Amino acid sequence: MNVANRMNLLGTESAFDVLVKAQGLEAQGHDVVHLEIGEPDFDTPSHIVEAGKKALDDGYTHYGPPVGLPALREAIAEEINTTRNLSVHPDQVVVTPGAKPIMYYTIIALAQAGDEVIYPNPGFPIYESVIRFADATPVPVPLTEDRGFSLDVNQLRDLITDKTRLIIVNSPQNPTGGVVPESDLKAIAEVAVEHNIPVLSDEIYSRLIYGDTFHSITAYDGLENLIFILDGFSKTYAMTGWRIGYGVMPSDLVPHFNRLMVNSNSCTAAFTQMAALAALKGPQDSVDVMREEFRKRRDIIVDGLNAIPGITCPTPGGAFYAFPNITGLNKSSQEVADFILNEGHVACLAGSDFGVYGEGYLRFSYANSIENIQKALERIAQCTAQLQT
Ligand SMILES: Cc1ncc(COP(=O)(O)O)c(C=O)c1O
Structure with missing residues (x-):
């Protein structure tokens, strides 16, 4: 064939x-x-499993809104606003089956042939894979051991061209376990704002941090209309097999993500979303x-x-x-x-x-x-x- x-x-x-x-x-x-x-x-955790079972019994077994159930989108916006000190609206939240679709959708929505996407290397292999699939050019920014696997912001600056459509940041990081220091996050944010380049911040390990509290690049001024947050439930609540994650993005991008969902998944399983709601609202x-x-x-x-x-x-x-x-x-x-x-x-x-x-x-x-x-x-x-x- x-x-x-x-x-x-x-x-x-x-x-x-x-x-x-x-x-x-x-x-x-x-x-x-x-x-x-x-x-x-x-x-x-058992209270999350129980909420999932109850949702099945209560009939959460049908199609739902492509971007997620309103109650869950509200709870996610509240969680993001509390943990990242932001003021996002529930309408900016898109719920997906696992967090991976947010990576996929963000890259294919923003980059095409002739465009460049800057991504961490070593990094989660799907970044480079999807950038290539979008027909765009992957531009790796090295993460080095001597910097605690953070990047050199001057090097990042040098990699930016008028074709750069997206910068991907991941902290805490897969595969190194590195955490990008606050000063580097601030400097990356300044570069992004200066050049008006969107940032995909992969924060899937945001609750798995051993030292200082978690810092998100989203906290810096000027990024409101450029930021895509990727987070989810897989790692934080040991829910990898439930397939549930989310993205938070500027509102004008949501209709595009809505259509991407309609064209691929239709929606995230409703009972899984109810379990995720229990995860956010229940004991931590x-x-x-x-x-x-x-x-x-x-x-x-x-x-x-x-x-x-x-x-x-x-x-x-x-x-x-x-x-x-x-x-x-x-x-x-x-x-x-x-x-x-x-x-x-x-x-x-x-x-x-x-x-x-x-x-x-x-x-x-x-x-x-x-x-x-x-x-x-x-x-x-x-x-x-x-x-x-
Ligand atoms: C850096 C990173 N981002 C995103 C994901 C995707 O998570 P999910 O299982 O929720 O799709 C993973 C999973 O391994 C990951 O390591």
């Missing part, structure tokens, strides 16, 4: 490929530790419990990785990823990741899966039990010792 040329432009997320390989090893009887997939290993202690558990695991994996010769691991400030530097092993990221999977049965991702500037690193998701993390560390130490002989 002839497939449209544009399909060659679409990339993927290697986490799903590695998961399949790891499951293949499991099918052969091997015990694999999964540190590849970026999803909380906790159950969705489960979010704190999860974050504190992640903090413990982070400290264990970072200390353990730093104790392995040839590896150094900075302490991530957010999300649930460790991004160790493995250049001391003198092998490519992919070779090391493959060796650790095939010989040590620990699944992780090569830093190069997140872009060229990710070479020399591995990504470990520490959304797994302490026992499994310790088992993985022992196996990684054995594998890297073998690699060095």
Whole structure:
């Protein structure tokens, strides 16, 4: 069958490929530790599950408004206004099945052939994939370890041309766990306002931050008509499989997102939206419990990785990823990741899966039990010792 040329432009997320390989090893009887997939290993808090079940019983099983149920849009606007010190209207909120569609819709709504989009590298692979799919040119801005995986704002300035249609910012970050400092956010905001360039701020890990409080780029003056916030429920409330997220944007963009929803998903599942409403309105202690558990695991994996010769691991400030530097092993990221999977049965991702500037690193998701993390560390130490002989 002839497939449209544009399909060659679409990339993927290697986490799903590695998961399949790891499951293949499991099918052969091997015990694999999964540190590849970026999803909380906790159950969705029970009051949220109960709200979802009740919604099914109450008949929330039909189509609804493409941009989301009014009650949920209102609750999201309230949440954004409280946590980001903004004053957005519920009409600026678009609810989607997972937060990923907001990324997709923002890029295809703003960029086309001849346009450029600046995105973080290493970064979430879907940014580059969708920019290419939109026929636009991806312009990577390097995130470097010496800056705590933030970007150099002068370099960002140099990358801007009259074709730049969007700047993507992600903090806390996937894959590095880095948090962009307030001073850099302010400087990026100033650059965006000066050049009148929209910003997509991917804040999906906004509640998973271990140090200071969360800072959003949206807080800076002048961005009101340029900002797209992406956030959701997948990571904060362990709701990856419910598929619910949202975007907040200037009101004139909402009709475009409405049509994108009508043309793709129709709407987000109504009972899922009711569960999300319960997540926002209900007790938040489960979010704190999860974050504190992640903090413990982070400290264990970072200390353990730093104790392995040839590896150094900075302490991530957010999300649930460790991004160790493995250049001391003198092998490519992919070779090391493959060796650790095939010989040590620990699944992780090569830093190069997140872009060229990710070479020399591995990504470990520490959304797994302490026992499994310790088992993985022992196996990684054995594998890297073998690699060095
Ligand atoms: C940086 C980043 N943004 C967005 C998403 C998408 O989240 P969702 O599962 O809600 O679509 C992810 C998921 O891994 C992510 O890591």
